[in-house]
Each structure stands twice: as structure tokens, then as C-alpha cells.
Amino acid sequence: DQQVKQNSPSLSVQEGRISILNCDYTNSMFDYFLWYKKYPAEGPTFLISISSIKDKNEDGRFTVFLNKSAKHLSLHIVPSQPGDSAVYFCAASDGGSTLGRLYFGRGTQLTVWP
């Protein structure tokens, strides 16, 4: 199942700079996209989402951009903080699914160093 892809397994960023995490998808039926953050031994924590009718959604330091024509979304974290170090999962919801079955990417390990 390669419907949601996160091609960078890891990203290292200095504290205070911008972190950009990328995600690509293949299924045109996806109409809602989410980012989750996951610390070791914990479940995924919801971070931010975007509907396919928008191209940007912002919440504090986190902004998600959606480019539907390219089937690409990205998460920007500005400024990055050491506490942001975690695995970030991109997930997509199929508009044809009754209750929003989520498809996940493999995740990107973000490390923010001082």
C-alpha cells in the first residue's frame, strides 16, 4: 500500500529554524489530510489537518500546505524547538470511506538540535 508516501525517513534541523516535512499521495479520492506526531512508546498525537478544499491551514507554529495538482502536502514548523523532536506521520482520509479510514505514511523522524 503506497497511497501515502513520506520519502524522507529523517530530518535534522537546528533549533529556531524551519522544519519542512513532506508527504505525497496517489489516491484522488483523498479529501482530508492530517499530521500526527509520535513519541516513543506513545500513540500518534493529532497535530493539524487540512481539507482538500483549502490549500493552507495554520495553527501557531504549525502550517500545513496542500498542493492538490501535485498530490503533495507539507508541514512547516517555525520556529523549531527541541521538544518537536519526534516521528511525524502524514495521514489521509478517503472521501468514499464511511467513517474516515486513515492511510498513513511511514513517518519522518525529526530531530531538532540546540
Added chain:
Amino acid sequence: EPEVTQTPSHQVTQMGQEVILRCVPISNHLYFYWYRQILGQKVEFLVSFYNNEISEKSEIFDDQFSVERPDGSNFTLKIRSTKLEDSAMYFCASSGYDRGKTQYFGPGTRLLVL
């Protein structure tokens, strides 16, 4: 902040044994899910549940699996006869007002089948 809880956090069982994984979703949520993540792989959807019925299930969710909401607070996943390949992290999730668009995950149960 309300959260999804899961018990046990770890479970070790012998192949062929039955296991029941328990979840307490967020209290006013109506839509419930199970996902699993085999080590090194993506988080995968198993099943969604609403109004005491399965709404959708994946190809992974075969006859060995069942879900139940035995009372007003618990949501359980039963694996009737565990196999080695059932070893994984199992996550429960719940959703409220937006019918599954935004799903909140529990911390997971790590199941090891020997």
C-alpha cells in the same frame, strides 16, 4: 484534556491463544477504530465501528478478529487464535463531531505472540 486510554500496555501470549485488547474512547465520541503497526511498517487500518456495528473493515480484519462495545465506555478488540504475525502495536482511536475526519489515538498495546 480528554484522551483515549488502552489496556494492557503490553501483552505476551502463546500462539493460538485468545487475546482481548481494551480501549476507553473519549467520552462523548461515537466513532471508534482499531489500527495496528507491525514493527518497521506503516500504521494500518483494521476496523471502524459506529452504533454497535462495524462500519468498515480492512482485508487484515479476518474472521479471527472481532470488536465489541460491551458497555457505554469500553471498546474491545478480540483476536480469537493469535498467530506469530499478529505481533504488533495495536492502537485504538475515536472520533467525535466530524464523523471520523479527526481521529484521536490511544497509547497503544504492544502484543507479542510467541
